[in-house]
Amino acid sequence: MMASDNGKVLEELFEIIAGRKGGDPEKSYTAKLFARGRNKIVQKLGEEAVETVVAALTEGSERVVSESADLLYHLLVLWADCGVKPVDVWAELARRQGISGIDEKKSRKK
Amino acid sequence: MMASDNGKVLEELFEIIAGRKGGDPEKSYTAKLFARGRNKIVQKLGEEAVETVVAALTEGSERVVSESADLLYHLLVLWADCGVKPVDVWAELARRQGISGIDEKKSRKK
Amino acid sequence: MMASDNGKVLEELFEIIAGRKGGDPEKSYTAKLFARGRNKIVQKLGEEAVETVVAALTEGSERVVSESADLLYHLLVLWADCGVKPVDVWAELARRQGISGIDEKKSRKK
Amino acid sequence: MMASDNGKVLEELFEIIAGRKGGDPEKSYTAKLFARGRNKIVQKLGEEAVETVVAALTEGSERVVSESADLLYHLLVLWADCGVKPVDVWAELARRQGISGIDEKKSRKK
Numbered sequence: 018m019m020a021s022d023n024g025k026v027l028e029e030l031f032e033i034i035a036g037r038k039g040g041d042p043e044k045s046y047t048a049k050l051f052a053r054g055r056n057k058i059v060q061k062l063g064e065e066a067v068e069t070v071v072a073a074l075t076e077g078s079e080r081v082v083s084e085s086a087d088l089l090y091h092l093l094v095l096w097a098d099c100g101v102k103p104v105d106v107w108a109e110l111a112r113r114q115g116i117s118g119i120d121e122k123k124s125r126k127k
Numbered sequence: 128m129m130a131s132d133n134g135k136v137l138e139e140l141f142e143i144i145a146g147r148k149g150g151d152p153e154k155s156y157t158a159k160l161f162a163r164g165r166n167k168i169v170q171k172l173g174e175e176a177v178e179t180v181v182a183a184l185t186e187g188s189e190r191v192v193s194e195s196a197d198l199l200y201h202l203l204v205l206w207a208d209c210g211v212k213p214v215d216v217w218a219e220l221a222r223r224q225g226i227s228g229i230d231e232k233k234s235r236k237k
Numbered sequence: 238m239m240a241s242d243n244g245k246v247l248e249e250l251f252e253i254i255a256g257r258k259g260g261d262p263e264k265s266y267t268a269k270l271f272a273r274g275r276n277k278i279v280q281k282l283g284e285e286a287v288e289t290v291v292a293a294l295t296e297g298s299e300r301v302v303s304e305s306a307d308l309l310y311h312l313l314v315l316w317a318d319c320g321v322k323p324v325d326v327w328a329e330l331a332r333r334q335g336i337s338g339i340d341e342k343k344s345r346k347k
Numbered sequence: 348m349m350a351s352d353n354g355k356v357l358e359e360l361f362e363i364i365a366g367r368k369g370g371d372p373e374k375s376y377t378a379k380l381f382a383r384g385r386n387k388i389v390q391k392l393g394e395e396a397v398e399t400v401v402a403a404l405t406e407g408s409e410r411v412v413s414e415s416a417d418l419l420y421h422l423l424v425l426w427a428d429c430g431v432k433p434v435d436v437w438a439e440l441a442r443r444q445g446i447s448g449i450d451e452k453k454s455r456k457k
Contacts, residue, residue, distance in 0.1 A: 026217040027137070030224060056401050059180040063283075063397030064390070066176030067290065069202075070169040071386050073209055074294045081209045085202060086219040092179075092195060099183055099191045107136040109196040114140060166291050170284070173393075177283030180397065181276050184404045246437040247357070250444060279400040286396030289422075290389040293429055301429045305422060306439040312399075312415060319403055319411045327356040329416040334360060 035097040062091045145207040172201045255317040282311045365427040392421045
């Protein structure tokens with residue numbers, strides 16, 4: 018995979034991750050995460066979010082890149098575990114983007 | 128923006144977000160977030176991560192999609208605030224993906 | 238309640254909180270939290286934990302005190318919602334404290 | 348320490364924790380945490396908060412007790428690292444408790 022294929026990195030990574038469901042936990046960290054179950058996956062997601070927060074507040078942009086990569090990786094694992102596909106989330110983001118300007122905030126509020 | 132342009136949604140959204148830095152906080156939620164500063168941005172990132180965890184454990188995949196969209200939106204705001212570009216993170220993910228199989232876990236460990 | 242009764246503040250606050258279960262959500266923030274349910278309670282706990290992290294990294298000890306108070310308040314609400322009593326947690330902490338020195342780390346590892 | 352001295356468990360634990368600052372990281376998990384620094388301490392606080400959330404949503408009250416003990420332990424380590432004393436937080440909680448009923452919510456809002 019080339020870094021220049023940037024628009025596709027998350028989709029490609031998602032396919033690799035989803036392909037590891039049911040794989041040998043001894044050979045793949047991803048397969049091991051799936052085997053440990055959703056509680057472990059969300060716990061890792063939470064950890065990486067906190068590490069991204071810490072990096073952004075005290076460690077500089079290079080560390081933000083690294084922790085964001087960890088966060089996204091674990092988010093993709095969670096999506097695969099929940100039956101969510103990247104295109105579902107892109108569609109949701111695109112839908113919201115269609116709501117412009119003044120209504121932006123309202124549409125975000127729950 | 129079409130949902131079918133899926134590989135590009137995050138980049139396009141990032142450009143819109145980055146373009147709101149310094150904008151009128153009265154007119155845009157994004158501009159307001161930038162104006163409130165990084166502490167507020169990371170706080171929102173943390174909140175959305177927790178909401179994604181809660182959705183995944185108790186609320187079903189539709190809510191996971193919605194909360195993931197919130198999480199990604201706030202992550203992009205943080206990147207813009209920290210001078211990180213999406214391509215930086217895609218490159219980091221691609222670099223890791225090049226490290227395959229048996230070394231996967233080691234490369235993730237800090 | 239006097240601040241000097243310090244060992245008892247959490248127990249007393251817990252009794253007040255537990256007494257608001259089923260109360261009027263219009264009159265008490267605590268009653269409102271119980272009415273909104275456990276998902277909302279844990280979400281607030283997560284938010285306050287992130288705010289404590291942010292305070293400790295960037296805002297000074299006075300803000301750590303304030304955010305810690307928020308965190309503890311929401312933790313007590315969660316305990317009341319889960320049927321956990323403060324004494325249960327004190328007993329667990331005391332039990333661990335009995336395991337001294339060299340075994341400390343091992344006993345914490347899951 | 349007896350579990351029956353419940354009002355004092357946190358203060359006593361805090362004293363033990365504070366006494367390990369500067370101790371040998373090889374012999375004490377607490378000393379090791381202090382040696383690794385505040386970023387590590389807040390990261391652990393965030394992790395334990397997420398684990399408490401997960402326990403409350405899916406694992407039952409016994410696990411909530413255990414994760415709450417972990418969360419409180421790491422909160423006390425953070426207080427010691429920030430120069431905050433338990434009595435400071437008890438005083439803040441007591442002060443808020445003095446504000447009763449109808450003003451409760453307002454006083455919590457930032």
